[in-house]
Amino acid sequence: MTATQELTKNQSLVFNALARADGPLSAYTILDQLRNDGFRAPLQVYRALDKLLDYGMIHRLESINAFVACAHPHTHSHGHGMIAFAICEKCGQVSEFSDDIITGRVREWTNSNGFKQSKTTIEIRGVCANCGTA
Amino acid sequence: MTATQELTKNQSLVFNALARADGPLSAYTILDQLRNDGFRAPLQVYRALDKLLDYGMIHRLESINAFVACAHPHTHSHGHGMIAFAICEKCGQVSEFSDDIITGRVREWTNSNGFKQSKTTIEIRGVCANCGTA
DNA sequence: TTCGATATGTGATGTTATTACATTTGTCAA
């Protein structure tokens, strides 16, 4: 379940909306974009988003209540590394990266504290290089 | 502006609500707890929370839309290290720690990408040691 | 004492997410 064509109709519509966007979208923004495709209610969006999150095709940005298409689907699908996001507060652009050392340090803390982690969020808010110089 | 007695009335009420709680509270939970103290509207809570965040006395947990009193006020007030939170999804308990290596790796990424970070969120969701064995 | 900055009170509104229930579609085995 990693290819676009195996998605259901609603899942494809939502994923494509995120894929063609140049930044994160809120669930309600997606809903508005898909009105012409028959979307009427938030739940249609949220259900699709849930599945796409399951499949690892998109990410949720907790600090801004928005969603982005995964930038490096191949890289992540294999490794179990944590993904960090740098979110520009001016232009909204999101950069995605993962760092084995950070992943290792987090794992070290969880192991030594008996904490079973299920999902880890790393979000850096700030101003990107483009917007910083402008 | 680090001592409790320098806070305004509303700020003190909100901070004390968080300080005596054994875990994170949502803004609306705080509001309900402070009805008897004259609180009527969400904004009274949110305004106090904003200030307390400014002062570094509390933290916002982005992934669960809740707030906690800072566990180690002395440690953090000096260093500029990022704080990580481990949030138990069973009991709600939050552990706070900071790690210089993680801080350093994040800084390395932001420096080499010209990204000016303003605030960084690290939240580990999972099950704590107590709940994992129970 | 008067001006400005900060804090407060209050109602309305905006934004994000879920519950509840009915219906449809797809799959698979008898």
Add this chain to the structure above:
DNA sequence: TTGACAAATGTAATAACATCACATATCGAA
């Protein structure tokens, strides 16, 4: 083929989280 189950969908209502707009009050410094 059909019946039965799982997954997906449609829709309305509601819950949960957060801010706007505007009026009033409090306090410290010029």
